[in-house]
Amino acid sequence: MEKVQIIGIGDDGLEGLTAAARQRLQQAVLILGARQALAAVESLPAQKLDIGGDLEQIVRRIDAAQGKLIAVLASGDPLFYGTARFLCDRLGKDRFEVTPHVSSMQLAFARVKESWDDAYLTSLATQPLDLVAEKARTATKVGLFTTDAAPPAAVAQALLDRGIDYFTVYVCENLGAPDECVTQGELEEVATQQFSALNVMILVRKPGVPDRPASMVGRRLFGNPDDAFLQSQPKRGLLTPAEVRAIALAELDIGRSSVVWDVGAGSGSVSIEAAQVAAAGSVYAIEMDPEDYALIAANSERFGVTNLIPVLGQAPDAWQGLPDPDAIFVGGTGRHIRGLVEQAFEKLKPGGRLVANVGSIDNLADVRKVLHKAAGDTKVLMVNISRGNDQLDRLRFEALNPTFLIIAVRGK
Structure with a gap:
């Protein structure tokens, strides 16, 4: 049985993929993905289906098309807060091959020229803001996928409300796109600004600051x-x-x-x-x-x-x-x-x-x-x-x- 191909793609589309990833997409009979990802492979002959955020629809389509070569397009690294984790857990790892692309988190840390091997990484789509803010208190670096419900301004204000004021903030918008933008600032500044919905927020602890505000020293x-x-x-x-x-x-x-x-x-x-x-x-x-x-x-x-x-x-x-x-x-x-x-x-x-x-x-x-x-x-x-x-x-x-x-x- 042909394995389902889960392929990561960036804003640079087909040109940013490896030759092997492009070949797998050329051979696919059906390509599933979000509208933006499908637009990048419009020239390919396969049938294309916009599944938006409906992961259950992907499962149904894969089950219905057994024996055919199917590709699932995902943004960046499909195993980093992506669809591959869900599909492998749901249908079993043996059903899939995963070809990652550079994730937007990797791109964000590259843009601000910071290593991320020691960073606390998470997504506000899966973790409550209160918990993330408390975990950030003792972190050296933080990388966050924000959401419409918890945008950078809300994250910055949540930290300030807890007396956590010792981070330099970077908000990386539309990474890889022509209108890419990286904003550096203080938490107080970010708390008053609006950003594109497609952003990664990075916090870098300032040197020599304590893990807690002055009001909590001695607690x-x-x-x-x-x-x-x-x-x-x-x-x-x-x-x-x-x-x-x-x-x-x-x-x-x-x-x-x-x-x-x-x-x-x-x-x-x-x-x-x-x-x-x-x-x-x-x-x-x-x-x-x-x-x-x-x-x-x-x-x-x-x-x-x-x-x-x-x-x-x-x-x-x-x-x-x-x-x-x-x-x-x-x-x-x-x-x-x-x-x-x-x-x-x-x-x-x-x-x-x-x-x-x-x-x-x-x-x-x-x-x-x-x-x-x-x-x-x-x-x-x-x-x-x-x-x-x-x-x-x-x-x-x-x-x-x-x-x-x-x-x-x-x-x-």
């Missing part, structure tokens, strides 16, 4: 000082202390794409730091107090996390409809915590972890009993923390109230 991934968080004044001091928070987050074993519940989130200190660890995941901060609920949103904005979702309501009703979590943190006082822990544990994904933070011996005994029954095993930590204070010429230690962490893992 940590987890274990931030208690006073870094806004707290409601009557309840001040009820925040999970930084040291306990750090231990709890370690025991939760949160991954980059984890789903996390923080039940009884208060002003959101655990939620925010969990969201920073699970940068590609999501964290649900469940809180019944409207004032604390508002503080969660304010603290999220303060720390620049975008993957934290505050949920106003009383557990367990408030977590109905939420995705099952990989990790749950439960904090609180009162006898009701035993029931919350029992119901929350049942919501965990297999292999998920629950960490409960209690302050009394009675609650420790109750929660441990519940989790021991549900999980078959528990880990219990008593955390005693004393913070040093200089008083005159002496160092004294001020003890925090002891607290308990009960950890359990749901069986697989």
Whole structure:
């Protein structure tokens, strides 16, 4: 059976193809592609079909024309955010031969004379802008395929909104075409400009700048000082202390794409730091107090996390409809915590972890009993923390109230 030829083509048309690629197109009975690509091979004898962005139509046509030589034209490198990846996954790699052309991403980096072996490359057609902006924070170079919904101006503004202002920007329009244009500027300038829909955006980090804005210097991934968080004044001091928070987050074993519940989130200190660890995941901060609920949103904005979702309501009703979590943190006082822990544990994904933070011996005994029954095993930590204070010429230690962490893992 003849293999389907997937051939990359640029704005220079047939002249830019290798002799082998031109020969395959000459032999093809049917050529599938977008209108612009087909216009470049208009002189060839094959039947031509404009499929636009309808990838399913390509699949149907390939299946209907078995035994005939079919060519699929794609822009640039068909395996770099192109149609070849979809077709090989859908129909199997053995059905195809791929002949790449220079991709517009390669052309863009060549135009600005920057190597791209160390760049973060992605497409805003497949990745949300919020996630791309956060990944750009620590990148040396970034190459982006933009979209109509997320043009260069929107990307630049998203970065500026996060205090990320340390990139030189290049917007490369209509690469390979007669009206090709490369614009170099600052993020503030690009945020006010419009560009052709056919563009590649490149960000190059300026030398010697930090990974985060000045307002975030001193902020940590987890274990931030208690006073870094806004707290409601009557309840001040009820925040999970930084040291306990750090231990709890370690025991939760949160991954980059984890789903996390923080039940009884208060002003959101655990939620925010969990969201920073699970940068590609999501964290649900469940809180019944409207004032604390508002503080969660304010603290999220303060720390620049975008993957934290505050949920106003009383557990367990408030977590109905939420995705099952990989990790749950439960904090609180009162006898009701035993029931919350029992119901929350049942919501965990297999292999998920629950960490409960209690302050009394009675609650420790109750929660441990519940989790021991549900999980078959528990880990219990008593955390005693004393913070040093200089008083005159002496160092004294001020003890925090002891607290308990009960950890359990749901069986697989």
